[in-house]
Amino acid sequence: xxxxxxxxxxxxxxxxxxxxxxxxxEELYALEQERIFGSTWIPVGHAxxxxxxxxxxxxxxxxxxxxxxxxxxxxxxxxxxxxxHRGNMVCLFDRGKAHNFTCSYxxxxxxxxxxxxxxxxxxxxxxxxxxRADWGLEEIRIADFKGLLFASLDKFIxxxxxxxxxxxxxxxxxxxxxxxxxxxxxxxxWHRYRTPGNWKLMAENFIGDNYHVALTHAxxxxxxxxxxxxxxxxxxxxxxxxxxxxxxxxxxxxxxGTGCPLGLGALVTQGEALFERDMEEAKRLGxxxxxxxxxxxxxxxxALIGVDPQPYGFINGLLFPNLGLMGYVSPMIGRxxxxxxxxxxxxxxxxxxxxxxxxxxxxxxxxxxxxxxxxQHMAGVIAPDDVENFERVVEAMRTRRAQRLPxxxxxxxxxxxxxxxxxxxxxxxxxxEVNQRQFYRFWLELMxxxxxxxx
Amino acid sequence: xxxxxxxDKYRIEELLRREAHLLDERRFREWLGLxxxxxxxxxxxxxxxxxxxAPAGHPIVxxxxxxxxxxxxxxxxxxxxxxxxxxxxxxxxxxxxxxESPKEDAEVRSAFVVHQARKLRxxxxxxxxxRDLVRRVDDEWRIAHRVITLxxxxxxxxxxxxx
Numbered sequence: 001x002x003x004x005x006x007x008x009x010x011x012x013x014x015x016x017x018x019x020x021x022x023x024x025x026e027e028l029y030a031l032e033q034e035r036i037f038g039s040t041w042i043p044v045g046h047a048x049x050x051x052x053x054x055x056x057x058x059x060x061x062x063x064x065x066x067x068x069x070x071x072x073x074x075x076x077x078x079x080x081x082x083x084x085h086r087g088n089m090v091c092l093f094d095r096g097k098a099h100n101f102t103c104s105y106x107x108x109x110x111x112x113x114x115x116x117x118x119x120x121x122x123x124x125x126x127x128x129x130x131x132r133a134d135w136g137l138e139e140i141r142i143a144d145f146k147g148l149l150f151a152s153l154d155k156f157i158x159x160x161x162x163x164x165x166x167x168x169x170x171x172x173x174x175x176x177x178x179x180x181x182x183x184x185x186x187x188x189x190w191h192r193y194r195t196p197g198n199w200k201l202m203a204e205n206f207i208g209d210n211y212h213v214a215l216t217h218a219x220x221x222x223x224x225x226x227x228x229x230x231x232x233x234x235x236x237x238x239x240x241x242x243x244x245x246x247x248x249x250x251x252x253x254x255x256x257g258t259g260c261p262l263g264l265g266a267l268v269t270q271g272e273a274l275f276e277r278d279m280e281e282a283k284r285l286g287x288x289x290x291x292x293x294x295x296x297x298x299x300x301x302x303a304l305i306g307v308d309p310q311p312y313g314f315i316n317g318l319l320f321p322n323l324g325l326m327g328y329v330s331p332m333i334g335r336x337x338x339x340x341x342x343x344x345x346x347x348x349x350x351x352x353x354x355x356x357x358x359x360x361x362x363x364x365x366x367x368x369x370x371x372x373x374x375x376q377h378m379a380g381v382i383a384p385d386d387v388e389n390f391e392r393v394v395e396a397m398r399t400r401r402a403q404r405l406p407x408x409x410x411x412x413x414x415x416x417x418x419x420x421x422x423x424x425x426x427x428x429x430x431x432x433e434v435n436q437r438q439f440y441r442f443w444l445e446l447m448x449x450x451x452x453x454x455x
Numbered sequence: 456x457x458x459x460x461x462x463d464k465y466r467i468e469e470l471l472r473r474e475a476h477l478l479d480e481r482r483f484r485e486w487l488g489l490x491x492x493x494x495x496x497x498x499x500x501x502x503x504x505x506x507x508x509a510p511a512g513h514p515i516v517x518x519x520x521x522x523x524x525x526x527x528x529x530x531x532x533x534x535x536x537x538x539x540x541x542x543x544x545x546x547x548x549x550x551x552x553x554x555e556s557p558k559e560d561a562e563v564r565s566a567f568v569v570h571q572a573r574k575l576r577x578x579x580x581x582x583x584x585x586r587d588l589v590r591r592v593d594d595e596w597r598i599a600h601r602v603i604t605l606x607x608x609x610x611x612x613x614x615x616x617x618x
Binding site for chain 2: 093098191193223237381384391
């Protein structure tokens with residue numbers, strides 16, 4: 001029996017045992033491209049990346065190259081980056097502005113609505129049966145959720161708002177996108193790096209692995225402590241962390257037991273100590289920062305009326321399948337958004353961009369950005385140690401023999417219920433592996449929908 | 456603007472050559488000593504863009520000397536997984552030219568190939584150019600500002616080494 005045919009038994013998320021074969025199996029990977037990356041809503045960036053008409057960014061949905069652009073009429077659209085004539089890529093840049101895309105092979109040219117607008121020697125070479133209208137770029141569905149852009153390769157997919165449950169929508173709007181405090185602004189430029197290991201290793205890590213933090217990142221906590229003793233004020237060294245205030249943290253699952261999961265880790269509900277810490281920094285930075293921080297806090301508290309307890313922020317998170325989130329525990333940290341792009345069974349790419357709250361004062365902005373690129377970033381002090389673990393995972397488990405025994409996902413398995421009914425979603429103990437289990441619950445549901453065979 | 460003598464140029468080139476050895480011998484505290492206290496160490500983002508678009512919102516690295524020291528301290532804890540076991544590096548520095556500079560005492564441009572080998576079979580090749588502004592401090596040449604341009608827009612692995 002192939003892995004795909006026995007997937008139900010091998011992904012026993014209810015009892016916390018999952019076969020490592022899911023990271024290495026080629027047939028499964030191909031099926032994932034179809035059933036996860038080909039049939040769901042996949043994050044591709046932010047509306048600010050295509051703020052002006054005729055601007056575009058390129059990206060991938062799974063391993064399918066796409067162009068996301070704003071057409072002259074102002075609509076964000078998505079197209080597969082593939083010429084209809086011989087399949088060459090028609091756009092080679094990371095981002096830019098263009099009025100059309102000309103294929104470098106034979107010169108077929110497409111407009112920003114995807115229509116085929118130029119065919120060299122069309123009258124000489126093609127007969128009356130050739131109609132340009134039949135040969136435009138393939139358009140894909142785009143959803144703009146308060147600026148976050150998602151694409152789907154499935155023409156018939158349900159609208160994004162239905163795909164996302166109410167709880168996930170609330171957490172996304174309120175805490176990820178900062179709607180109550182004026183929303184976020186995306187900064188230009190993809191920061192990209194190759195990462196060893198299947199994309200799910202990183203997705204699991206972000207959706208709920210706060211168990212690894214103390215050990216994997218021990219070197220940084222120790223070095224930062226030593227630098228603080230020396231009186232260093234470098235942004236990353238003074239970065240706000242709930243661990244330093246000793247407040248309890250919780251694990252959020254929006255989409256618990258049903259639908260698309262959004263997991264958030266290190267949720268802080270007693271934010272007083274963190275707010276105090278932010279206020280101290282604000283005072284050092286100037287009165288306009290103090291005013292902004294107070295005003296921001298007031299607006300947040302108003303938006304949270306009726307919610308009990310009122311959360312302050314969280315550290316890490318992931319919206320299924322591959323949108324990673326970091327930096328939401330304080331407005332003094334920039335928001336790290338990461339796409340974990342599949343690239344074969346044993347490698348993925350992290351595509352990262354940065355956001356800051358739109359109303360952030362200039363002086364905070366600079367510090368907030370430093371805390372992104374010095375932190376969970378390809379040249380930061382956090383991510384390279386995670387990546388190293390995944391490189392070792394691949395080395396240890398690449399053989400079928402080494403994949404024989406299951407992996408353990410049992411942390412708080414009998415104890416992962418909701419402890420805060422006054423908050424949307426399931427909010428419970430931390431560290432936990434509840435979110436990894438919820439990730440695989442939904443992953444398995446999608447992967448086994450309509451039978452086990454690759455269509 | 457300082458007028459550079461042949462000896463100045465020789466000593467500045469020698470600084471870069473000796474620096475490469477310090478890095479490859481993992482003598483990072485001594486390496487830090489080659490930078491001025493107000494030094495800045497920058498790796499901008501490399502992108503392929505078309506037309507008139509806004510520049511990248513932030514670089515890959517922009518470290519003060521404090522932050523460079525923090526990275527060295529991190530590895531010295533013995534718990535930096537990305538450097539356990541330590542990377543074997545070979546910094547090949549070439550194409551060095553030294554020019555006078557209106558900003559500092561001299562500007563040095565160089566090209567590099569850095570090979571990073573890790574564990575049994577993991578490795579990365581890093582290729583690019585550096586532009587250093589160097590300053591004369593107590594008759595020694597020191598690096599006051601370094602910009603490292605990497606010839607890739609998709610890094611082969613996370614950066615846990617210095618260039």
